[in-house]
Amino acid sequence: MIRLPLVLFFSAVLFSTGVYGVLARRNAVLVLMSIELMLNAVNVNLVAFSQLWHDVTGQVFALFVIAVAAAEVGIGLAIVILIFRNRETINIDEVNLLKW
Amino acid sequence: MVVAAETLSANAIGPGFSKLAWVVAVLPVVSAALTLFFGKRTPGRGWIYGVAAMSAGFVLSVLVLWHFVQGGGAVGSSVAWFTIGPLHVEAGQFVDGLTAIMMIVVTTVSLAVHVYSIGYMHGDVRFTWFYVVLSVFTAAMLNVVIADNLIQLLVGWEVMGLCSYLLIGHWWEERINSNAAIKAFIVTRVGDVPFLFGIFVLIAATGFHSANIQQVGELVGGADVSRGLVSAAAVLLFGGTIGKSAQFPLHVWLPDAMQGPTPVSALIHAATMVAAGVYLVGRMYSVFLHAAPEVLQFVGIIGGITMFGAALLALVQDDIKRVLAYSTVSQLAYMVTAMSVGPAGRDSAFFHLFTHAFFKALLFLAAGSVIHAVHSNYMSEMGGLWRRMPVTFWTFAFGSAALAGIPPLAGFWSKDELLVAASRGHEVVFTLMLLTAAVTAFYTTRMVMQTFLGVYRGHGEPHESPAVMTGPLVGLAFGTVTVGFLGAAFSRAVFFKWVFFEVPEPVTFVPWVATLSILAAGLGVVAGWYVYREQPEPDPVFQLGWFSSLLVNKFYLDEVYMNGIVLPVRDRVSAAAVWFDRNVLDGVVNGTARLTRDLALGTDEFDRTVIDGAVNGVAQTAGFTGGLLRYLQSGNVQRYAAFLFVGVVVLAIVITRV
Numbered sequence: 001m002i003r004l005p006l007v008l009f010f011s012a013v014l015f016s017t018g019v020y021g022v023l024a025r026r027n028a029v030l031v032l033m034s035i036e037l038m039l040n041a042v043n044v045n046l047v048a049f050s051q052l053w054h055d056v057t058g059q060v061f062a063l064f065v066i067a068v069a070a071a072e073v074g075i076g077l078a079i080v081i082l083i084f085r086n087r088e089t090i091n092i093d094e095v096n097l098l099k100w
Numbered sequence: 101m102v103v104a105a106e107t108l109s110a111n112a113i114g115p116g117f118s119k120l121a122w123v124v125a126v127l128p129v130v131s132a133a134l135t136l137f138f139g140k141r142t143p144g145r146g147w148i149y150g151v152a153a154m155s156a157g158f159v160l161s162v163l164v165l166w167h168f169v170q171g172g173g174a175v176g177s178s179v180a181w182f183t184i185g186p187l188h189v190e191a192g193q194f195v196d197g198l199t200a201i202m203m204i205v206v207t208t209v210s211l212a213v214h215v216y217s218i219g220y221m222h223g224d225v226r227f228t229w230f231y232v233v234l235s236v237f238t239a240a241m242l243n244v245v246i247a248d249n250l251i252q253l254l255v256g257w258e259v260m261g262l263c264s265y266l267l268i269g270h271w272w273e274e275r276i277n278s279n280a281a282i283k284a285f286i287v288t289r290v291g292d293v294p295f296l297f298g299i300f301v302l303i304a305a306t307g308f309h310s311a312n313i314q315q316v317g318e319l320v321g322g323a324d325v326s327r328g329l330v331s332a333a334a335v336l337l338f339g340g341t342i343g344k345s346a347q348f349p350l351h352v353w354l355p356d357a358m359q360g361p362t363p364v365s366a367l368i369h370a371a372t373m374v375a376a377g378v379y380l381v382g383r384m385y386s387v388f389l390h391a392a393p394e395v396l397q398f399v400g401i402i403g404g405i406t407m408f409g410a411a412l413l414a415l416v417q418d419d420i421k422r423v424l425a426y427s428t429v430s431q432l433a434y435m436v437t438a439m440s441v442g443p444a445g446r447d448s449a450f451f452h453l454f455t456h457a458f459f460k461a462l463l464f465l466a467a468g469s470v471i472h473a474v475h476s477n478y479m480s481e482m483g484g485l486w487r488r489m490p491v492t493f494w495t496f497a498f499g500s501a502a503l504a505g506i507p508p509l510a511g512f513w514s515k516d517e518l519l520v521a522a523s524r525g526h527e528v529v530f531t532l533m534l535l536t537a538a539v540t541a542f543y544t545t546r547m548v549m550q551t552f553l554g555v556y557r558g559h560g561e562p563h564e565s566p567a568v569m570t571g572p573l574v575g576l577a578f579g580t581v582t583v584g585f586l587g588a589a590f591s592r593a594v595f596f597k598w599v600f601f602e603v604p605e606p607v608t609f610v611p612w613v614a615t616l617s618i619l620a621a622g623l624g625v626v627a628g629w630y631v632y633r634e635q636p637e638p639d640p641v642f643q644l645g646w647f648s649s650l651l652v653n654k655f656y657l658d659e660v661y662m663n664g665i666v667l668p669v670r671d672r673v674s675a676a677a678v679w680f681d682r683n684v685l686d687g688v689v690n691g692t693a694r695l696t697r698d699l700a701l702g703t704d705e706f707d708r709t710v711i712d713g714a715v716n717g718v719a720q721t722a723g724f725t726g727g728l729l730r731y732l733q734s735g736n737v738q739r740y741a742a743f744l745f746v747g748v749v750v751l752a753i754v755i756t757r758v
């Protein structure tokens with residue numbers, strides 16, 4: 001039986017890693033992957049608290065999040081491919097047309 | 101129009117046609133409208149409407165008179181007209197014997213003039229318009245005659261003045277004609293203003309309740325109205341008479357009015373309109389009777405001066421129409437003077453008005469026939485016409501004899517009644533009337549002899565006028581011979597059973613008065629015949645030194661008016677008015693304009709700086725702020741994400757703290 005604080009600490013580290021990846025990486029694919037990290041950190045939390053309260057709702061919700069994340073990655077990668085085809089790059093610093 | 105007819109008499113005779121007197125006044129209005137709108141498209145250029153209306157009006161008038169011949173009483177009816185505060189004014193008719201007689205006079209003379217004008221005005225440029233105004237005039241005069249209240253009477257009175265103005269100036273292309281029209285209009289207006297105020301005074305005397313003539317007449321005799329008020333009203337009303345009936349000192353317009361076409365002179369300036377002033381005094385006679393006695397004395401003095409003065413002026417005229425004009429002034433003054441001697445004089449005055457209308461209209465129309473033939477107004481260019489124009493001569497001779505007062509023509513009988521009325525205690529009036537009668541006979545004889553006897557002194561070959569002109573002459577001559585017997589004592593004087601003031605006066609034939617009257621007339625005629633039997637050149641009336649120049653210059657009244665009133669008004673007052681207009685009124689107007697302009701400029705400045713400044717300032721501030729804020733929209737997704745996380749953290753902190 002793993003103790004709850006350890007799990008929460010793990011999920012916090014995972015989330016922070018994801019945040020760092022979203023804010024700092026230049027590669028669009030890696031940004032998407034970092035978003036996956038953040039979502040999975042949330043999933044970990046949901047499952048952990050579900051275990052704690054003996055309530056299955058959290059686990060059901062985690063399944064939903066996984067499904068939504070899969071759809072999100074599908075769309076996100078499609079956008080990245082289209083950007084690459086147009087701009088020959090996937091550096092999101094250079095994708096800044098929508099500005100003042 | 102007739103809503104409530106009420107018979108004012110206790111007589112058993114019904115109102116008959118007298119209820120329909122107003123129709124006679126409406127007929128000329130209809131004919132005027134028809135002539136105006138369809139006249140030029142009608143064969144004969146529109147005279148048919150006026151003649152038809154006058155004929156119908158004449159027949160109806162005779163039927164109205166028939167009611168009084170049978171001994172009927174006065175008939176009145178009216179409808180509500182308008183209300184001002186407590187004053188309810190009704191439009192309506194009041195028909196008594198006097199009204200019926202006046203209707204006969206107006207329709208007869210108007211019919212004669214309408215027919216006569218077909219010939220006299222033939223080929224005139226404004227022929228149709230002439231008939232329109234003739235009809236309007238007749239309507240107005242009939243309205244005056246049948247009016248049962250003072251305001252309705254005033255309306256007709258003023259419309260007559262307008263028509264008079266229009267017809268005197270009918271040939272306005274010549275300056276002298278339009279000047280005469282303006283003079284007539286303005287001089288009569290001088291009298292109309294007091295008349296208007298007289299009406300106000302009488303309405304005030306009723307307590308502002310009524311303008312009805314009968315009510316006013318009954319009221320002034322009562323104790324409620326002060327004598328001073330009644331006297332003031334009488335004097336003011338008489339002002340209207342002085343203007344309209346051309347009495348001294350406002351008689352100056354009538355001789356000049358002869359510039360109008362001769363039929364107009366016959367209708368308006370001899371028989372009807374100028375008689376309206378006399379009619380007014382007679383209709384409002386109870387006001388004059390209940391005024392202070394000085395008022396009637398004043399009426400007598402004015403009438404006396406006019407009567408004798410105008411007769412003298414007629415002596416020296418060369419223009420045949422001006423002789424007749426002064427004669428008209430003089431004869432009207434006879435009536436006015438007779439008004440001053442009491443109810444008997446009033447009735448005699450109306451009898452004289454009645455007969456005078458016939459013979460004076462006849463004289464004017466006959467003079468018009470002569471002028472038509474000779475193409476001149478001047479008797480010095482006439483003479484010897486009796487062979488060439490027999491019908492005109494004989495009718496003119498009858499008219500002249502009536503004017504001179506030769507029995508048994510109409511003028512003798514009516515003048516006799518006037519003299520009889522004056523002979524009862526009015527010696528001065530009586531003497532003056534006799535003197536005037538002699539002078540009248542003299543100038544009438546002079547006129548006839550200068551025009552028709554001796555040798556012809558004019559140009560061309562004068563011919564008798566067409567039948568359409570001589571027909572009315574014969575008709576009026578018939579009237580001149582016959583109507584006098586209506587009032588003669590030996591033929592029972594039926595006229596005075598129709599026309600009387602309150603009670604019929606007994607009519608008596610006074611032999612010594614008649615003898616004096618015939619003597620005066622005969623003296624004038626014989627003297628006239630003696631002086632003019634040889635047609636002396638130059639005319640003796642111009643050989644009397646200062647007296648002739650006094651008369652030729654019309655007592656210098658025109659000069660007095662010109663230098664005393666017209667020129668000062670024209671030169672000084674109008675100059676002052678121009679100065680006031682240029683400096684004060686224009687100053688006010690220009691000042692207002694300048695003030696408005698300055699205000700507008702100030703408003704414009706305020707609009708540009710303050711209002712526009714505020715609006716632009718707001719816009720600029722918004723634009724500047726937006727310019728600053730737009731740099732947040734960097735297009736960098738990661739920067740947005742960073743803001744998002746910072747925001748979430750801040751929210752989390754805030755929520756957990758709270």
